[in-house]
Structure formats: C-alpha cells, structure tokens
Amino acid sequence: MKILTGNDLKTGAVVWWDGVSWSLHVEDAIDAGDQAETILAREQATRRVNAAYAIDATREEGGVRPAHIKERIRALGPTVRADLTLKPADPEAGNWVI
Amino acid sequence: MAEVQFRFRDDEPVADPGVTVDAFGAQSNAAAVRLEPGDDARDLLPHLGRLRLVEVNFPVFGDGRGYSAARILREAGYAGELRAVGDVLVDQLAYLRRCGFDAFAPEVPLDPVDAEAAFARYEQAYQPAADGLRPVWALRHG
Amino acid sequence: MYKYDTYDQQLVDTRVEEFRDQVRRRLEGHITEDQFKPLRLMNGLYLQLHAYMLRVAVPYGTLNSAQMRMLGHIADKYDRGYGHFTTRQNIQYNWIKLEQAPDILADLASVEMHAIQTSGNCIRNTTSDQYAGAAADEVVDPRPYAELIRQWSTFHPEFSFLPRKFKMAVIASDTDRAAMRLHDIGIKIVRNDASDLGAAFYVGGGMGRTPMIAPCINPFVPLDRFITYAEACLRVYNRHGRRDNKYKARIKILVHELGKEEYTRQVEAEFAHLLTQGVEPPLAELERIKAQFTEPPFEVGISDEVDRSDPDFALWLETNCLAHRQPGYVAVTISLKPVGGIPGDASADQMRLMADLARDYSFDELRVTHAQNVVLPHVKKADLYALWQALDAAGLGTANLDRIGDIIACPGLDYCSLANARSIPVAQKISERLSPRSDEIGELKLKISGCINACGHHHAGHIGILGVDRKGVENYQLLLGGNEGADTSLGTITGPGFDEDGIVDAVDRATGVYLANKQGAERFLDTYRRIGMAPFKEAIYG
Numbered sequence: 001m002k003i004l005t006g007n008d009l010k011t012g013a014v015v016w017w018d019g020v021s022w023s024l025h026v027e028d029a030i031d032a033g034d035q036a037e038t039i040l041a042r043e044q045a046t047r048r049v050n051a052a053y054a055i056d057a058t059r060e061e062g063g064v065r066p067a068h069i070k071e072r073i074r075a076l077g078p079t080v081r082a083d084l085t086l087k088p089a090d091p092e093a094g095n096w097v098i
Numbered sequence: 099m100a101e102v103q104f105r106f107r108d109d110e111p112v113a114d115p116g117v118t119v120d121a122f123g124a125q126s127n128a129a130a131v132r133l134e135p136g137d138d139a140r141d142l143l144p145h146l147g148r149l150r151l152v153e154v155n156f157p158v159f160g161d162g163r164g165y166s167a168a169r170i171l172r173e174a175g176y177a178g179e180l181r182a183v184g185d186v187l188v189d190q191l192a193y194l195r196r197c198g199f200d201a202f203a204p205e206v207p208l209d210p211v212d213a214e215a216a217f218a219r220y221e222q223a224y225q226p227a228a229d230g231l232r233p234v235w236a237l238r239h240g
Numbered sequence: 241m242y243k244y245d246t247y248d249q250q251l252v253d254t255r256v257e258e259f260r261d262q263v264r265r266r267l268e269g270h271i272t273e274d275q276f277k278p279l280r281l282m283n284g285l286y287l288q289l290h291a292y293m294l295r296v297a298v299p300y301g302t303l304n305s306a307q308m309r310m311l312g313h314i315a316d317k318y319d320r321g322y323g324h325f326t327t328r329q330n331i332q333y334n335w336i337k338l339e340q341a342p343d344i345l346a347d348l349a350s351v352e353m354h355a356i357q358t359s360g361n362c363i364r365n366t367t368s369d370q371y372a373g374a375a376a377d378e379v380v381d382p383r384p385y386a387e388l389i390r391q392w393s394t395f396h397p398e399f400s401f402l403p404r405k406f407k408m409a410v411i412a413s414d415t416d417r418a419a420m421r422l423h424d425i426g427i428k429i430v431r432n433d434a435s436d437l438g439a440a441f442y443v444g445g446g447m448g449r450t451p452m453i454a455p456c457i458n459p460f461v462p463l464d465r466f467i468t469y470a471e472a473c474l475r476v477y478n479r480h481g482r483r484d485n486k487y488k489a490r491i492k493i494l495v496h497e498l499g500k501e502e503y504t505r506q507v508e509a510e511f512a513h514l515l516t517q518g519v520e521p522p523l524a525e526l527e528r529i530k531a532q533f534t535e536p537p538f539e540v541g542i543s544d545e546v547d548r549s550d551p552d553f554a555l556w557l558e559t560n561c562l563a564h565r566q567p568g569y570v571a572v573t574i575s576l577k578p579v580g581g582i583p584g585d586a587s588a589d590q591m592r593l594m595a596d597l598a599r600d601y602s603f604d605e606l607r608v609t610h611a612q613n614v615v616l617p618h619v620k621k622a623d624l625y626a627l628w629q630a631l632d633a634a635g636l637g638t639a640n641l642d643r644i645g646d647i648i649a650c651p652g653l654d655y656c657s658l659a660n661a662r663s664i665p666v667a668q669k670i671s672e673r674l675s676p677r678s679d680e681i682g683e684l685k686l687k688i689s690g691c692i693n694a695c696g697h698h699h700a701g702h703i704g705i706l707g708v709d710r711k712g713v714e715n716y717q718l719l720l721g722g723n724e725g726a727d728t729s730l731g732t733i734t735g736p737g738f739d740e741d742g743i744v745d746a747v748d749r750a751t752g753v754y755l756a757n758k759q760g761a762e763r764f765l766d767t768y769r770r771i772g773m774a775p776f777k778e779a780i781y782g
Binding site: 190226227234 | 245247248250251254257258261262265270271275278279361391392394395396397398399400401402403475478479483513517518519521522524525528
C-alpha cells in the first residue's frame with residue numbers, strides 16, 4: 001500500500017494521512033492508492049501539512065508498517081530515547097523499527 | 099517582460115530590453131544588456147561609458163552569482179541602472195539593494211507592504227558593500 | 241569575552257523581528273516552503289525526522305554562564321529538556337515548533353546569542369580552538385580574529401546564496417584542535433620572522449562525500465588585510481563554484497578542479513582589486529575586539545599541587561585536565577560521553593549545573609568543543625576536587641577525554657532526515673563494550689557518521705565508522721587511520737561493511753590488533769601507521 005506522511009506545518013510533528021486529515025499515529029494511515037499525488041498537492045497547498053511524501057507500507061497484524069526503516073523511526077520516535085517515543089511504556093517498541 | 103516594480107532612480111528608464119552579453123559586444127550602440135548567471139560582468143567593463151541599463155537575471159533565487167556581478171559593476175564605477183529580474187523575492191531585496199541594484203522587476207509581483215518593510219528593515223550593516231552605507235566598524239571608529 | 245554593543249544588539253534584535261515576519265508570512269501562505277526553506281535555514285531551523293530542529297550558534301565555541309543557563313531554559317521551555325552539542329561547537333534542539341521559533345530567537349538575543357547562519361548556503365558559524373586563551377602553545381588568542389570574521393560574514397549581502405555551505409575555522413597554535421584543514425577556509429594565525437602576526441590561509445578542505453585536506457594558498461596575509469583576503473576567496477568561489485551538482489558545489493571541488501595555483505592566482509587578482517575598495521575594517525576595530533578577550537584575573541603564586549588520594553579523581557585529573565599556561569590552573573574538559581550515553585547530549589539540569597560551575601570555578605566561561613564536550617577553560621587546581629565531585633554527581637565526570645568512550649557521533653537516523661543509518665546506538669554499544677579497557681587502549685579517537693555528509697567526522701577518526709543504507713538495511717563501513725590536527729590524514733576503508741553488532745566486534749578486534757602490536761608509548765594511530773592495514777584486515781575479516 002501507499003501511505004502519506006509529512007510534518008505538521010506549525011508544530012513539526014510527524015503525521016500520517018488517515019483519509020480525512022492527518023493523524024499522529026501510523027496505524028491510522030490509509031492506502032492512498034493512485035490518489036497520492038492529488039492528496040499531497042491539495043493538502044500542502046492548503047498548508048494542512050508540510051514536506052509530505054508518499055511511501056510504501058504493508059498492513060500487518062497490529063498495524064501499518066512502513067517499508068523503510070526511516071519512516072518506521074519517524075512513526076515511533078528516536079530509538080535511543082524510548083521515553084520520547086509514542087510508546088514510552090513499551091521497552092520493546094524499538095524492535096519494531098528493525 | 100516583467101514590469102519594473104521598484105526603482106530607486108530619478109532618471110528616465112531605458113525602454114529597450116537588454117541584449118545578451120555577446121550581442122552587446124557586437125552592437126556598438128546598445129545601451130542595455132542582460133547578464134545571465136554564467137556571464138562575466140567584467141566583460142562589460144570596457145563599455146561602461148555607453149551602458150545605461152544592466153539587467154541581471156536570477157532564473158532561480160538561490161543562484162547568487164548576480165550579487166557578485168552587481169558589486170563588480172558598481173566597484174568599477176558603473177552608475178547606470180542595475181535591475182534585478184527573474185525570481186526576485188521579498189527576502190532577497192535588502193541584500194540585492196546592498197550589492198548595488200537600484201531597480202527590481204520580479205517575475206511575480208511582490209506584496210508592496212512586505213517589500214517596503216524589507217527595504218527599510220536593517221539600518222546598519224557589518225560590512226561595506228555597494229550601497230554607500232557606512233559599516234558598523236566605521237561608525238564605531240568615527 | 242566579546243560583549244555586544246548597541247550595534248550588535250540592534251542587528252540581532254532586527255533579525256528576530258525579520259524572522260518573526262517571515263514565519264508569519266509562511267503560516268499565512270504568502271510564501272511557499274521552497275521559498276521559506278532557505279530563510280529558516282539561515283536562522284538555524286531545519287525540518288528533521290520528527291520535528292523542526294533549531295541549531296543555535298555558539299560563536300567560536302565560547303559562552304558565559306548566563307548564556308549556558310539560557311540554553312538550559314530553552315531546553316525546558318521549548319523543547320523536551322535536553323539539547324545536543326555538535327561538531328561545529330553549536331547546540332541543537334530536536335523538538336522545536338515553528339510557531340515558537342521566533343520567541344526562542346528573542347530569548348537568545350536577550351543573552352547576546354542567535355541562530356544566524358547556522359545553516360544554509362552561506363558562511364556558517366566560525367569555529368576555533370576550545371582551549372583558546374588557556375593553551376600554553378598558542379601564538380595569540382585566536383578568538384578576536386574569529387569574532388572579526390563573525391561580524392564580517394553576518395548578513396554578508398554578496399555571500400548569502402553561495403553554491404553551498406561555507407565553514408571557516410581559526411586557530412593560533414601548532415597543535416590544531418579545530419580540524420582547521422578540513423574546513424572550506426582554515427586560518428592559522430602565525431608570527432613571521434619579523435615577529436609580525438599574520439594569517440595563513442588554507443582553502444578547500446572538507447569532509448563529506450569527497451574528503452580533502454586544504455592546501456595552504458597564502459602562508460602570510462597581514463592582519464590589516466585578512467578580511468579582504470577572505471572576501472576575495474569567497475568572491476572567486478561565489479562566481480565560479482559549481483552550481484550544477486550539489487555534491488560538487490563545495491569550494492574544495494573548485495580548488496581541486498582549477499588546481500591550487502590557478503585558484504590562488506584568481507584570488508590574488510581579486511584581492512588586489514578589493515584592496516582598492518575599502519572593505520577592510522581598521523586595525524582599531526581588531527584592537528577593540530581584542531580588548532574584550534583579556535586574560536581573567538588569575539591568582540598568582542598559588543600551588544601547583546593537587547591531592548590525588550582519591551583514585552577516581554586522580555584518573556579524571558590525568559585524563560580530562562589540560563596544562564594551563566597560567567601556573568596553578570588547568571583547563572577542564574567536562575565529558576558529555578557517559579559510558580553507554582548519547583554523545584553530546586546534555587539535559588537542561590546539566591546545562592544549568594555547568595553554568596553554575598563556570599561561574600564559581602572558571603571566571604564565568606565555558607567552551608563547546610568540536611568533539612561534543614564542554615570545557616571550563618580556567619580552573620584553579622585547588623578547586624578541582626570540589627568541581628569533580630559536583631560533575632561526577634551529575635553524570636558529567638567520566639574520565640575519558642580522547643579515549644575510546646569519547647566518541648563523536650552525529651545524530652544519525654534517530655533524528656536526522658539525511659541519515660542512512662543510526663549512529664547513536666553504535667556509539668553506545670562500542671562505549672559499553674570497550675570502556676572497561678579504556679586506560680589500556682589509551683588515546684583513540686573514534687568518530688561515527690550516519691551518512692556520507694560526515695557530520696560525525698568519520699574520515700578524521702583514528703577509527704571511523706560510516707553508516708550506509710544497503711537495500712533498506714543499516715550497514716556500517718569501518719575506516720582506519722584518519723586524523724585531524726597538524727598531521728591530518730584521511731581514513732581508509734577496511735573492506736566490506738557490517739551490521740550493528742558486527743561493527744562493534746570489528747572495532748573490538750581492531751583495538752586487539754593495536755594492543756598486540758603496540759610498541760612503547762605508541763597510540764592506536766601510531767601503531768596503525770607503522771604496521772599498516774594488513775594485520776587489521778586479517779583480524780577483522782580473517
């Protein structure tokens with residue numbers, strides 16, 4: 001599947017296209033299919049997102065997994081600061097990245 | 099050709115569009131020339147006497163060669179119009195002005211209020227350039 | 241230390257308001273991201289992997305306690321309670337909000353700081369020797385020259401859209417502690433036979449994709465014209481540096497392609513012209529700046545003795561303290577490399593503590609080093625034990641300066657949008673594995689970059705590690721034999737790369753080869769230079 005990610009213009013937070021708006025959680029990402037470019041252009045023009053792009057991902061048990069490690073780190077947070085990730089209580093969360 | 103949106107001169111503007119540097123060398127009566135980023139501004143120095151307009155083109159705002167071209171012309175004593183054309187943006191105006199540009203014909207017209215603020219914002223500068231502003235070190239040491 | 245006058249303050253304050261206006265125009269949609277990007281970069285604001293990142297300038301690495309305290313305040317108020325000290329003697333914050341960035345710049349301006357030109361294709365913050373003003377071997381304090389360059393390069397109207405970024409370093413001693421020859425322009429302040437001071441210009445060094453050691457293009461530019469000379473170097477680069485390929489746009493490629501002689505000829509011609517243009521500040525300006533870098537009021541006739549009865553303290557004293565030119569004093573390096581920690585990171589509390597200790601023990605001064613540590617430049621020997629106890633209690637007392645645990649690492653793929661692989665976890669694992677043998681291994685500079693841009697200086701490490709992306713998987717190349725300083729050399733790749741655990745094993749084996757072959761007082765680098773790559777390769781891959 002093709003999913004869309006970018007950063008919130010004001011806060012810089014990593015966000016994912018959930019079909020209606022931009023979510024902080026990669027699990028909410030939907031397959032943008034052949035609409036990717038259209039959505040990216042529209043959303044950036046209205047400044048609802050910044051520096052957005054489309055990536056490959058797969059839907060797996062437990063959520064959406066970006067194909068490349070870079071976006072998996074974007075989805076979780078820095079692997080060296082578990083306390084600052086989206087899953088601070090899960091010490092194993094970093095393993096999902098690798 | 100884009101309109102001149104800002105001009106800091108009192109003389110009559112040259113109506114002719116600038117010719118290329120090559121054509122300018124061959125045309126003994128041309129008074130206006132257009133410099134592209136790869137052109138050498140120093141090729142114009144033998145002809146400063148008949149030059150009344152130099153357009154310096156910025157095809158993309160991030161190509162900063164035109165800033166050097168402008169200063170080189172001013173340093174050589176060129177007193178005619180120096181016009182920035184092309185991808186000229188609000189946030190480049192102050193530096194362009196310091197390098198000696200005294201006319202601006204942006205491809206996309208600029209917000210006049212933003213542009214006014216940009217021209218006026220900095221009253222001092224650390225280094226001398228081509229605008230006659232006395233640098234901070236000169237003010238410090240009278 | 242340099243103190244702003246009303247001109248300096250007004251320029252920085254104006255910049256804050258200019259950026260506030262630019263942010264407003266971006267948020268309101270008057271300018272596009274493509275147009276805004278160079279503007280935010282020239283104010284130190286990147287868009288990174290997780291958020292905006294702000295890089296704050298610490299000019300030539302020098303700051304006072306009020307400034308360090310402000311850095312802690314910013315970490316708490318606008319970020320997540322910490323910051324990262326960088327290889328360019330700056331600090332960066334990882335979790336910045338665009339809408340708050342102008343307020344941060346305003347807070348910085350209140351203590352004479354800024355983020356001006358810490359990124360973008362312009363002249364960046366000038367770096368220098370972290371022991372300036374304390375080192376016994378310096379000809380003169382290099383910082384007044386760096387300050388003069390800071391002012392000249394700030395908002396330079398001609399050189400703000402260069403082909404690529406431009407980094408300068410200024411040193412004034414034979415021991416180069418600033419990797420001077422790996423800069424776009426490295427300046428060494430020297431004294432000639434007539435005892436006059438001048439500037440030796442080294443132009444066209446750099447790391448990145450094509451590492452090069454800068455050649456000296458002029459061994460002695462008189463100090464009343466060295467700004468003009470720099471202007472000539474930059475103008476030739478701005479006009480003729482390549483703009484067709486981002487990876488060939490640095491000045492090192494221009495100098496290499498033209499040849500040192502031709503580049504120098506063009507610079508000298510431009511210099512001759514610029515000398516007629518009055519761009520050089522008067523020597524009175526240099527004197528005005530110099531007067532602000534006077535020696536602190538050292539006590540004289542004090543003891544050089546230190547009680548070494550606490551063995552942990554004695555080890556730290558041996559490892560992290562540098563002889564000072566003033567009897568009774570040392571320059572102390574505060575390690576930001578606790579075993580297994582994140583190299584260069586400091587919490588807001590640690591920053592405030594370092595500020596307090598600088599106020600109490602080091603005439604209010606601190607330095608950031610390019611090895612991502614912090615220096616208290618002027619500490620009385622009699623105060624060392626109390627200082628060490630305070631540092632140690634805060635996790636800042638690790639005795640590992642220039643040891644295997646003192647790893648330089650870029651933020652890597654944990655934070656950086658350009659990275660191909662993570663740097664920090666590799667640093668942490670090596671530190672944990674090999675720190676127990678730190679004293680046995682002795683001086684060993686290990687440097688890790690998470691991509692070819694080489695922010696972690698891997699080319700210049702005795703051991704260097706480069707993270708690459710191999711089909712979506714992190715992979716690490718090993719380099720040996722690099723060095724910065726007077727005998728600068730570039731590391732050589734050992735062979736095929738490794739995964740994360742494999743690179744830790746490979747470093748372990750490389751240090752084993754050193755220990756088995758070491759003669760006398762040889763450092764790792766000396767042994768490598770004597771015996772060559774082969775025995776290392778055999779141990780690593782054999």
